[in-house]
Amino acid sequence: MFKTILFALLIIAISFVLLAITIIIKKNGRFPNIHIGGNKNMRQRGIKCAQSQDRDARKENPMRVKESSR
Numbered sequence: 001m002f003k004t005i006l007f008a009l010l011i012i013a014i015s016f017v018l019l020a021i022t023i024i025i026k027k028n029g030r031f032p033n034i035h036i037g038g039n040k041n042m043r044q045r046g047i048k049c050a051q052s053q054d055r056d057a058r059k060e061n062p063m064r065v066k067e068s069s070r
Contacts, residue, residue, distance in 0.1 A: 036048065037049055
C-alpha cells in the first residue's frame with residue numbers, strides 16, 4: 001500500500017515538473033491565459049465568460065423606471 005502511494009506521489013511530482021519546464025526556462029515564463037476574456041478573437045465576436053455576463057447583468061441600468069415603494 002505504501003509503495004503504491006509513494007509511486008503515485010512520484011508520478012504527480014514528475015508531472016508538475018514537466019508542466020513547469022517552459023515556465024522555468026523562459027525568461028518571463030507564465031501559464032497561458034486560457035479564459036474566454038483573454039482570447040482576442042472571442043472578444044471581437046462579443047463572446048464573454050459567464051462571470052462577465054453575470055457582472056454586466058447586475059449593473060444598475062440608468063434608463064430604468066424608478067418604482068415607488070409603498
